[in-house]
Amino acid sequence: MLDWEDLHSFLAVARAGTLSGAARTLGIRQSTMGRRLAAFEARAGVLLLQKTPRGYVLTPAGEAALAEAETMETAALAAERAITGQDTRLAGEVRLTTIETLAAEVLMPIIAQFSADYPGILVKLICSQRTLSLAAREADLAVRMARPLGGDLVIRKLGDIGYGHYASPAYIAQHGLPTQGGAGHKVILMEDDSPNFPEYVVMAQYFSHAEVGLRSDSRYVQLKACMAGLGVACLAHYLAAPQGLVRLPGCDAKREVWLAQHRDTRETPRFKALSAALVNGMKAQSALLTG
Amino acid sequence: MLDWEDLHSFLAVARAGTLSGAARTLGIRQSTMGRRLAAFEARAGVLLLQKTPRGYVLTPAGEAALAEAETMETAALAAERAITGQDTRLAGEVRLTTIETLAAEVLMPIIAQFSADYPGILVKLICSQRTLSLAAREADLAVRMARPLGGDLVIRKLGDIGYGHYASPAYIAQHGLPTQGGAGHKVILMEDDSPNFPEYVVMAQYFSHAEVGLRSDSRYVQLKACMAGLGVACLAHYLAAPQGLVRLPGCDAKREVWLAQHRDTRETPRFKALSAALVNGMKAQSALLTG
DNA sequence: GGCCTCCTATGCGTAAACGCATAATGACTG
DNA sequence: CAGTCATTATGCGTTTACGCATAGGAGGCC
Structure with missing residues (x-):
């Protein structure tokens, strides 16, 4: 079974197009993001993101994986909301924009x-x-x-x-x-x-x-x-x-x-x-x- | 954003009912699984799994999260298959049962x-x-x-x-x-x-x-x-x-x-x-x- | 009751992963 | 073409998270 957090990292890079941008969205460093992606692809055995002068671009294999990763993201966000919705404490953080x-x-x-x-x-x-x-x-x-x-x-x-x-x-x-x-x-x-x-x-x-x-x-x-x-x-x-x-x-x-x-x-x-x-x-x- | 791998761990515990059983399915140690679950719940701020004499049982908050975690799992497995399906090498591992x-x-x-x-x-x-x-x-x-x-x-x-x-x-x-x-x-x-x-x-x-x-x-x-x-x-x-x-x-x-x-x-x-x-x-x- | 098995909790040492800093590279701009 | 800004790659030190070992329950069975 693949590491789900690696899929998360992959999704972030596919979205951002750069390691740095992806790292920012996940709140980690660029170096970490680069290493995670490398580890993920090594385990997968396939090249998912091709490095180009303009950044990272999805390979056909990556395209296939991306759709599923997006489904995971939707569910992950729903899970997070569901959990927050069940938090009955009159305490904690509220983010107002x-x-x-x-x-x-x-x-x-x-x-x-x-x-x-x-x-x-x-x-x-x-x-x-x-x-x-x-x-x-x-x-x-x-x-x-x-x-x-x-x-x-x-x-x-x-x-x-x-x-x-x-x-x-x-x-x-x-x-x-x-x-x-x-x-x-x-x-x-x-x-x-x-x-x-x-x-x-x-x-x-x-x-x-x-x-x-x-x-x-x-x-x-x-x-x-x-x-x-x-x-x-x-x-x-x-x-x-x-x-x-x-x-x-x-x-x-x-x-x-x-x-x-x-x-x-x-x-x-x-x-x-x-x-x-x-x-x-x-x-x-x-x-x-x-x- | 929650750590996706923590959601994975949560799903495993919810399924197995015990930390040990969940750890086995993910190929990690029971101690690690216990610490992950504790960290996950601390970050979530809610109790997701109640410890009972018979093992871990889902709280209402956990129920809500479980459904989404299962959706994630389905997508993660599909992603894994998609990636494998794109592996064009005549090399690697084949598991035959x-x-x-x-x-x-x-x-x-x-x-x-x-x-x-x-x-x-x-x-x-x-x-x-x-x-x-x-x-x-x-x-x-x-x-x-x-x-x-x-x-x-x-x-x-x-x-x-x-x-x-x-x-x-x-x-x-x-x-x-x-x-x-x-x-x-x-x-x-x-x-x-x-x-x-x-x-x-x-x-x-x-x-x-x-x-x-x-x-x-x-x-x-x-x-x-x-x-x-x-x-x-x-x-x-x-x-x-x-x-x-x-x-x-x-x-x-x-x-x-x-x-x-x-x-x-x-x-x-x-x-x-x-x-x-x-x-x-x-x-x-x-x-x-x-x- | 004693024994066995399976569970969870926790201390300890280690190895892996991380952040930081720096260097190298490349694209855009004036 | 130099200068700036963004990127990626890599070395180093540290923290974190992990595996291991062990202790402490909680049933189940003879």
């Missing part, structure tokens, strides 16, 4: 109170650009800025986030209030125009003739830039309002905030506890959030 | 020639009372005394084995030739009457009034007992005839001999080679085998 500003400005006070109420539960707050997978157990709970779609998720709406066009008092004093078209104004945008977040769609329409003052994917950079007078930014009310920025006309965009978790872990007490705290905490702040 | 006497008397000369023809291939001849599973890769090829049933097997008929009632010349001189009913005679049987092999069904009918001289599950013990004059044995012609035993009336039972292998490995060259050698070798001996 969301975007940075929401985490820092809105969720932090909720989590602070929660941690005091449940000293046995350690909250890990993961801020990721990428949407982490609940099915793959990259996180236990996710606060998302849109209604989550798909499979085996349990979702609850947490509220609405209102957005507005903001600028600093100094900027307004210099440029005046913008009007439709935004001629003569500067806007602060994301690095790419591609992400069609509703608030940016609105902004692009209103400021169709404005210049670009700064581009950054970081909302905090956008906020500070706006405060520094670099231009008009499209910001969530919860982020802009406390900073004394001036709200401008032309935007009443809203986005829904949803809480998601995997169906398999919906009964897990420590997840339920945090989930409830988030629902209540968000409800209490709804005035700030909608603006 | 069958019953002891057939292996020793009939297959041995065939395999001896085969090993000379293919020095790179090592044949492992596994004689097991139990029918080993080809799907679980307990063996690569199986020579079976009945038409194999089920799933993903590729089968070929190798021939027929004839059986007869045999006794030693000395025994005949003392007891005379038996007649229908077998009154006044002694028979040599298997330890249990349960296995309803066709040749024993015939014998039980013919010798309905005979006494039992000896019981043994070993065909060689039966043969030697018969030669020693302990009674009439039901033996394959290939086993009894070369020993100068006297064939008695009342039995012309036959059993079919089949070669089986798993569909996934049917193209593997070294298996094909041995398979062909067995087919030819058995054909050449068909006169001896049918009697």
Whole structure:
């Protein structure tokens, strides 16, 4: 019988294409990954992954094995969820993922109170650009800025986030209030125009003739830039309002905030506890959030 | 992500019910198995297997995990077969399973020639009372005394084995030739009457009034007992005839001999080679085998 | 009750596997 | 073409996990 963990390593390399990348996903070193793969192929007697200038590529034998390894992975993840779902302790770790500003400005006070109420539960707050997978157990709970779609998720709406066009008092004093078209104004945008977040769609329409003052994917950079007078930014009310920025006309965009978790872990007490705290905490702040 | 090999260990313990038994199936020590299970449960945070006086029993959490672990096992075995099926070398190991006497008397000369023809291939001849599973890769090829049933097997008929009632010349001189009913005679049987092999069904009918001289599950013990004059044995012609035993009336039972292998490995060259050698070798001996 | 067998737990020494550091290689960029 | 960044390969020291041996139960059987 083959070593199952070797199959796991093989899958990781087949996916990543490099030993280093595969090692990262499994939390081991590249040297270890290389040795495991070598040992696995030696025992299998067949070359499963061909080394090319571009990395490792599956051989026909590898293709055959890959499909089965993926089936194993699906089952392994299901097992992990099943085990977690049966963990009845009000203790342990809960991994919550969301975007940075929401985490820092809105969720932090909720989590602070929660941690005091449940000293046995350690909250890990993961801020990721990428949407982490609940099915793959990259996180236990996710606060998302849109209604989550798909499979085996349990979702609850947490509220609405209102957005507005903001600028600093100094900027307004210099440029005046913008009007439709935004001629003569500067806007602060994301690095790419591609992400069609509703608030940016609105902004692009209103400021169709404005210049670009700064581009950054970081909302905090956008906020500070706006405060520094670099231009008009499209910001969530919860982020802009406390900073004394001036709200401008032309935007009443809203986005829904949803809480998601995997169906398999919906009964897990420590997840339920945090989930409830988030629902209540968000409800209490709804005035700030909608603006 | 959990260690897949830990899931493997968990599955083995859940199946075997004991650490020792599980360790045997995985080819490791009991102490290692105990430590792995402890580490796995510590990481999982839940008790998966409850220790009882009768061994380890699944907790509800364990039940949930077991189903997924079994899915993993199925995939792991399929992967192993897929890999083996892609092994194009005419070298390596071939594990052939069958019953002891057939292996020793009939297959041995065939395999001896085969090993000379293919020095790179090592044949492992596994004689097991139990029918080993080809799907679980307990063996690569199986020579079976009945038409194999089920799933993903590729089968070929190798021939027929004839059986007869045999006794030693000395025994005949003392007891005379038996007649229908077998009154006044002694028979040599298997330890249990349960296995309803066709040749024993015939014998039980013919010798309905005979006494039992000896019981043994070993065909060689039966043969030697018969030669020693302990009674009439039901033996394959290939086993009894070369020993100068006297064939008695009342039995012309036959059993079919089949070669089986798993569909996934049917193209593997070294298996094909041995398979062909067995087919030819058995054909050449068909006169001896049918009697 | 004593004996036997099979189990689990644990201490100890070793060998295998790992992480780290470094060197070598190759691809992309300005 | 140099410089940077990523990769893989390899040597070394250490930790970890393992096998072995043994002790301590827990049935089963005469």
